[in-house]
Structure formats: structure tokens, C-alpha cells
Amino acid sequence: MQPVRCALAGHGMIGREHARILAAHPLADLAVICDTDPAAASGVPAGTRFTVDLDEALDTAGLDALWVCTPQQVHLPVVEAGMIRGLHVFCEKPFASSLGDADRMMELHESTTGSLVIGHTLRFDPNYVAVHQAVADGKLGEVVHVSARWNAPDYEGRIISGRTTVPQEMAIHDLDVMRWLVGDIERVYAEAAQQRVVGPGPDAAVATVRFASGAVGALDHNWILPFDSGLRSDHRLAVFGTRGSAYVETRDSPAVVFSADGLEHIHSGYYSYPNGVPYGALPSEDAFFLGRVRDGRPWPLALADARAALVAALAMDRSIEEGRPVDIAEFDG
Ligand SMILES: NC(=O)c1ccc[n+]([C@@H]2O[C@H](COP(=O)([O-])OP(=O)(O)OC[C@H]3O[C@@H](n4cnc5c(N)ncnc54)[C@H](O)[C@@H]3O)[C@@H](O)[C@H]2O)c1
CATH class of the missing domain: 3.30.360.10 (Dihydrodipicolinate Reductase; domain 2)
Incomplete structure (x- = not known):
């Protein structure tokens, strides 16, 4: 299967774990990581580019998918930037910090060529x-x-x-x-x-x-x-x-x-x-999402349930x- 070309935004506590999982996964090609804090460049996996500019990250050629690991107050703008580019977007829980943001993200799921899932690891x-x-x-x-x-x-x-x-x-x-x-x-x-x-x-x-x-x-x-x-x-x-x-x-x-x-x-x-080799619930979640990008398998959590x-x-x-x-x-x- 063709590796999924991935971007990740938010290289903090959980973003670092997703990045490590993706860097070790044979179905993932982690092309770029974006974090607005330049200090987050530390520990970026070998072979992955780092940038503080989200648009520049998401304009990387051939991207399929985006992992959104920013704090929930900034899920919406990062998700939106990925969705309008037609990417498959995995967004960490909670959906958002407000219902208004969650509803806007649900609209983007309907109105753009991108797709959105929310990660509830349990x-x-x-x-x-x-x-x-x-x-x-x-x-x-x-x-x-x-x-x-x-x-x-x-x-x-x-x-x-x-x-x-x-x-x-x-x-x-x-x-x-x-x-x-x-x-x-x-x-x-x-x-x-x-x-x-x-x-x-x-x-x-x-x-x-x-x-x-x-x-x-x-x-x-x-x-x-x-x-x-x-x-x-x-x-x-x-x-x-x-x-x-x-x-x-x-x-x-x-x-x-x-x-x-x-x-x-x-x-x-x-x-x-x-x-x-990544092991555990978080790697299972990432592997499932990588598979979904390639074969469209249904995500086990509807957006309405995350909301x-x-x-x-x-x-x-x-x-x-x-x-x-x-x-x-x-x-x-
Ligand atoms: N699934 C889980 O078990 C689990 C565990 C921890 C956190 N989370 C979720 O993950 C998300 C992130 O939490 P965290 O604890 O890793 O936060 P964190 O503060 O450790 O990391 C967030 C990172 O995002 C960066 N950032 C902020 N705004 C940005 C932007 N506009 N573009 C790019 N980068 C930006 C910050 O500089 C920081 O490095 C939250 O939604 C949180 O609830 C999930």
C-alpha cells in the first residue's frame, strides 16, 4: 500500500507521541511538522521537516493527511486550513473548546473535499x-x-x-x-x-x-x-x-x-x-486512521458523538x- 503522506500540527505533549508513532509506521510518511513555537523543533523525527508556518507546512507537495495536536482553543483554524486543502484530518479530543467551533468544523466536513475525525483514544x-x-x-x-x-x-x-x-x-x-x-x-x-x-x-x-x-x-x-x-x-x-x-x-x-x-x-x-514498534491504544488509533485514508473504513466515533x-x-x-x-x-x- 502507498504510504500516507502526513503533516502534523502541534508538536507538544501528545503531538510528540503521534509524531514518534507515525515516524515508525510503515504506512506513514511524516513529511512535515508545524508548531508556532520554534522550540518545538527539538526532537522532530529524522527526515521530517519542521516549520512554524502552518500554510507553508500544508502546501507541502502530495500531502494526504493532517494530525491536529494543538490545544483545543486552536483546533478550528488548523482543522479548517487542512479541510480546505482537501486533506484527511485527524483532530485530537476534545472536539473544540466551544460548541460554535465544533459546529463550524462539522460544516467544513460537509462543505469541503476534506474529511474530519475526532480522536477519543479509549x-x-x-x-x-x-x-x-x-x-x-x-x-x-x-x-x-x-x-x-x-x-x-x-x-x-x-x-x-x-x-x-x-x-x-x-x-x-x-x-x-x-x-x-x-x-x-x-x-x-x-x-x-x-x-x-x-x-x-x-x-x-x-x-x-x-x-x-x-x-x-x-x-x-x-x-x-x-x-x-x-x-x-x-x-x-x-x-x-x-x-x-x-x-x-x-x-x-x-x-x-x-x-x-x-x-x-x-x-x-x-x-x-x-x-x-509502536504499541498501545494511541498507535492503534493512528494505524486505524492511516488505513482509513487508504480504504475509507468508517471511523468508530461519529462527529455528532464527539460533539x-x-x-x-x-x-x-x-x-x-x-x-x-x-x-x-x-x-x-
Ligand atoms: N488522546 C489523549 O489521550 C490526549 C492526551 C493529551 C492531550 N490530548 C489533546 O491533544 C491536544 C494538545 O494537547 P497537549 O497536551 O499535547 O498540548 P501541548 O501544549 O503540550 O502542545 C500543544 C502544541 O501546539 C502548539 N501550537 C499552539 N498553537 C498552534 C498553532 N496555531 N499551530 C501549530 N502549533 C500550535 C504549541 O506551541 C504546543 O507545542 C489537546 O486537544 C488535548 O486535549 C489528548
Whole structure:
């Protein structure tokens, strides 16, 4: 198969991982990386050009695809620049920082020759996919209750606190998973801890969720795990139905190292590079997108569902601000 000629915008925390994955993937030709910060030129894979000028990057001859890894406040202009050039665009979650931006991106998907998908990585995590399959196959019966957690290390919180919120950055992953498993969300009620552990914004958010089906959900998320403690990530999903229950628990990684430096959990399942070969949910997502560019396979997350996850995250933020339960209908009438 002809390699997909790729550009990537935003060579920051997650953009660097996508770049590393693409540079090692036989179906990808990572031609150019753009970041408005010249310092982001460090660590660009060998053979890939770096520029601070987005238009210049996207005018690279023969491009097929664009990875958008900029902060969500600047998803729209970067996505638009790719879409009007007819590129296949992969945009990191969350869809955008506002519904107006998300709606404009959906219009571009309809009106340009380009195409757009939003990356919600848990849709490519084999553990979450297996639980979804069990629910879809009816093995759990009717889902009554679901709970989810994703806590991140404090160094990530320091980068993004104040720029975004725990609901829009972290809880949105699990809001999407919950909608995938249980269906539409009707109402959320959230509280946040504002102890300024890593920055100006709230450090943790918890919420209850009511689904249209009558089921209920619980979310808890933070970005304060002390990096020095050795624990880098803490995911959990539990689903309870009338005929069974299902769980994903990834706090305790299968690989653990004990040394004079203390105990270290090797966080291998999201992205790692055993023998130089990308492995994990993020590489699976990228490989799926590369395949889609060549054969048009359907992306497992409709734009309307990525938008609905954003609405639920914005509803959590409104609930935190106003101290009351928020109906999803407040956002779309
Ligand atoms: N899928 C996941 O698990 C996951 C994990 C982390 C972040 N994300 C998402 O990825 C996106 C980026 O987050 P991050 O943590 O990597 O941010 P980051 O701040 O580490 O990196 C963003 C980079 O974009 C650059 N940038 C800003 N404006 C630009 C522009 N107009 N053109 C080109 N480059 C520009 C910045 O200079 C920076 O280097 C966010 O939407 C975030 O929610 C997803």
C-alpha cells in the first residue's frame, strides 16, 4: 500500500507521541511538522521537516493527511486550513473548546473535499472495546450503573491547568465511553476541588450522570498524581447490568520495577515502543486512521458523538460554576 503522506500540527505533549508513532509506521510518511513555537523543533523525527508556518507546512507537495495536536482553543483554524486543502484530518479530543467551533468544523466536513475525525483514544483501547462488545452483545443485560475514573500525573496538570478544565480535558474521555456504552446523557451534576495543587484551575472533578435510559453514572477525574510517586496513570471502568458486570482496571500495570529509585509501574498500554514498534491504544488509533485514508473504513466515533461528549463536559463545567444539576437540553434547546 502507498504510504500516507502526513503533516502534523502541534508538536507538544501528545503531538510528540503521534509524531514518534507515525515516524515508525510503515504506512506513514511524516513529511512535515508545524508548531508556532520554534522550540518545538527539538526532537522532530529524522527526515521530517519542521516549520512554524502552518500554510507553508500544508502546501507541502502530495500531502494526504493532517494530525491536529494543538490545544483545543486552536483546533478550528488548523482543522479548517487542512479541510480546505482537501486533506484527511485527524483532530485530537476534545472536539473544540466551544460548541460554535465544533459546529463550524462539522460544516467544513460537509462543505469541503476534506474529511474530519475526532480522536477519543479509549475507543481504540482493547480493554474498553472488549467491555463495549460485551455490553453490545447483551452479556450484561440492561446497564443500570456505570462508573469511570482517569487520573493523570501532576506534570500534565501543570501544563494545562488554567488553559482547560478537568471535565473538558479528562472527564470527556469517559463521558464518551459512557455514551458509547449506555446511550444519551440527560443530566449531570458536578463538583470540583479548587486547592491550587498544580495551577490556577480546579484540580479534580467528580460528577453524577443520568442517562435517558434511566441508568446512572459516576465520574471521578484529576490531574494531581505526584509524578515522583511512580504512578503515572490511573484508569478504571466498571459497568453493572441486570445480567452481569464488567471492569477495566489499569492502575496496576502488568510490568512493575523495584529498584533503589523505588517502585515503578511501567505504563505500557497507552503508547510504548517495544523494539521500536509502536504499541498501545494511541498507535492503534493512528494505524486505524492511516488505513482509513487508504480504504475509507468508517471511523468508530461519529462527529455528532464527539460533539455530544463535548456538550456533556461543558455541562459539567456549568454545573461546577453554578452549583446545580445541568440538563443537557440547556445546550441545544
Ligand atoms: N488522546 C489523549 O489521550 C490526549 C492526551 C493529551 C492531550 N490530548 C489533546 O491533544 C491536544 C494538545 O494537547 P497537549 O497536551 O499535547 O498540548 P501541548 O501544549 O503540550 O502542545 C500543544 C502544541 O501546539 C502548539 N501550537 C499552539 N498553537 C498552534 C498553532 N496555531 N499551530 C501549530 N502549533 C500550535 C504549541 O506551541 C504546543 O507545542 C489537546 O486537544 C488535548 O486535549 C489528548
